[in-house]
Amino acid sequence: MRRPDDPRLGEMIETWNGDEAAFTPGRAVLLGFPQDEGVRRNGGRTGAAEAPNEIRRWLRRLTPWDCQANLSLADPRPLDLGNARIAGELEESQAAVGDIIGAVLQRGAIPIVLGGGHETAFGHYLGYAAARRKVAIINLDAHLDLRPLLDGKGHSGSPFRQALEHGTHPLAGEHYVCLGAQPHSVSRHHWHYACQHGCTVRWGDEVRHCLGQSIREGYDRLSGGGRPVYVSIDADVVRAADVMGVSAPNSLGLSGAEVAACARMAGSLPHVSSLDLVEINPRLDRDHQSARWGALVVWSFLAGLASRQRGSQLSPDSSTNRAT
Numbered sequence: 001m002r003r004p005d006d007p008r009l010g011e012m013i014e015t016w017n018g019d020e021a022a023f024t025p026g027r028a029v030l031l032g033f034p035q036d037e038g039v040r041r042n043g044g045r046t047g048a049a050e051a052p053n054e055i056r057r058w059l060r061r062l063t064p065w066d067c068q069a070n071l072s073l074a075d076p077r078p079l080d081l082g083n084a085r086i087a088g089e090l091e092e093s094q095a096a097v098g099d100i101i102g103a104v105l106q107r108g109a110i111p112i113v114l115g116g117g118h119e120t121a122f123g124h125y126l127g128y129a130a131a132r133r134k135v136a137i138i139n140l141d142a143h144l145d146l147r148p149l150l151d152g153k154g155h156s157g158s159p160f161r162q163a164l165e166h167g168t169h170p171l172a173g174e175h176y177v178c179l180g181a182q183p184h185s186v187s188r189h190h191w192h193y194a195c196q197h198g199c200t201v202r203w204g205d206e207v208r209h210c211l212g213q214s215i216r217e218g219y220d221r222l223s224g225g226g227r228p229v230y231v232s233i234d235a236d237v238v239r240a241a242d243v244m245g246v247s248a249p250n251s252l253g254l255s256g257a258e259v260a261a262c263a264r265m266a267g268s269l270p271h272v273s274s275l276d277l278v279e280i281n282p283r284l285d286r287d288h289q290s291a292r293w294g295a296l297v298v299w300s301f302l303a304g305l306a307s308r309q310r311g312s313q314l315s316p317d318s319s320t321n322r323a324t
Contacts, residue, residue, distance in 0.1 A: 009299070010060025012074035016081045025108030027076050028305055030298075032056070032083035033097050037090040038119025039279075041155035042147070044247035047283030051291065052083055052114040054282045058295035071306040078302060079109075084123075090154065094123035101127025105228075105273065110305065112298060115278030117247070118145055121159035121232050124276050128230070129169035135273070136175035136222035137163070138215060138266075140259060141234040142182045142250050144201065146190045156247075156279075164197055173197030175227075177218040179211065180204050180237040180254050204237075204252060211258050212265055219269055228273035231266045233259065233297060235279045235290060243293050245285030256293050263297045267304020275301050 002011070013030070016022060023029060032052025040046050064074040084097040097113075097120075104111045105127055113124050118141075128135040139145065139160065146164075147157035154162050160178075163171040177200040186201075194201055200218065207214045215231075223229050240249040242256030266272045280294045 007064060008060060009062050009064045009073060012064045012077050013060065014077045014079050016079055020103055020107065022079055023104050023107035023109040024076065026305070026309060027109045028078040028112055028302055029104050029109045030056070030078060030080040030112050030114065031097070031100060032114045033093075033116040033120045033123060034083050035086050035090065035093055035115070035119060036117040036156075038154065038156035039117035039247055041090075041150055041153060042157045044117070044156060045281065045284065047281040048115060048117045048247065048279055050282045051116065051280040051294065054288070054291040055114050055277070055280065055294040055298065056080070058288065058292045059298050062295060062299045066303045066306070069303065069307065071303055071310065073299070073302045073306050075306070075309070090119060094119065094126060097123040098126025098130050101274070102130025105131040105133060111274040112301065113274070113276035114298075115276060117156040118159055118232075118234055118278045119154060119156045120276055120278045121145070122154055122162045124230065124232070124274065125159065125163040125166070125171065128228070129166060132169070133228060135171070135228045135230050137171065137177070137230050137232060138218050138222070139176070139178045139232045139234070140180050140237045140262070141178055141232070142180060142185050142204070142236045142248070142253060143234070144178050144181055144186055144190050144194055146193050146199075161193070173199050175222055176200070177222065178202070179207050179214050179218070182250065182252060185248075204254065208254060209258070211254060211262050215262050215265065219272070223269075223271035226271060229269070229271050230274045231272055233263065233275070233277050235277070235294065238293070243280070243290045245281045245290030246279050247281055247284075260293070260297050260300045264300035264304040267301040268307045270308060
């Protein structure tokens with residue numbers, strides 16, 4: 001039930017009417033990619049295709065105001081494009097979502113892509129290729145996702161290898177950073193591939209309790225010269241106690257609170273140009289815990305964007321604007 005004294009973010013999110021002029025600079029633009037064919041190809045447990053709608057459901061119930069920081073998350077109002085249409089092979093859907101993301105990027109808006117499996121990330125990268133923009137990637141993930149193709153086809157474990165090997169717009173190896181990787185989940189072959197291409201890998205025990213510092217260090221290096229930085233968050237980087245609804249649960253993962261805090265920080269950084277959140281699997285969730293966490297990650301990123309819009313400054317009377 002709607003209450004005038006307690007508005008929700010869902011009341012503030014604008015549904016796209018098809019006009020690209022709505023993609024204004026700095027505006028958050030939500031796009032769902034309800035696809036998990038890449039998970040199936042990679043031998044994982046399917047169900048992530050259901051995540052975009054579930055994450056939206058819980059996101060819409062959150063407040064549009066961060067009282068602690070005195071920030072509005074709805075200025076400007078987030079724009080929701082709905083879900084990309086999934087038709088044909090995975091590769092066709094990735095190309096289609098890349099065209100959409102490319103159009104958003106060209107106008108300076110900030111895509112927030114809700115996966116789907118991590119095959120979402122290659123479609124996301126194709127958006128930068130379509131916009132003819134160089135980009136760097138920070139991937140929070142238990143895996144490197146640098147696996148070779150299977151029978152010539154990409155999958156949920158190959159998106160960043162596909163970006164590195166893109167035929168006309170390859171990602172530079174030194175512009176790929178993976179944080180939170182688990183050594184028991186990374187093959188020697190994939191590790192050597194990362195080393196040979198100059199990628200940066202920081203293991204889970206290296207970044208635990210200092211993830212924010214690690215992201216900031218990676219960002220400071222990658223964003224030199226104003227280069228855009230795209231942040232990808234795979235839910236399996238988080239410990240299963242916090243986020244169990246994923247294809248590959250992670251017993252030794254990072255804190256869900258720490259990752260959400262880093263999403264907020266990422267939103268505040270001026271050269272972070274897009275975000276995706278992938279691998280939440282509602283079929284494997286309990287009490288919607290993982291989908292709710294995903295909604296908080298998006299809310300946190302929006303709060304970071306709001307602080308960016310405000311120059312990271314609180315209002316002059318913020319110190320007295322507290323509930324008692």
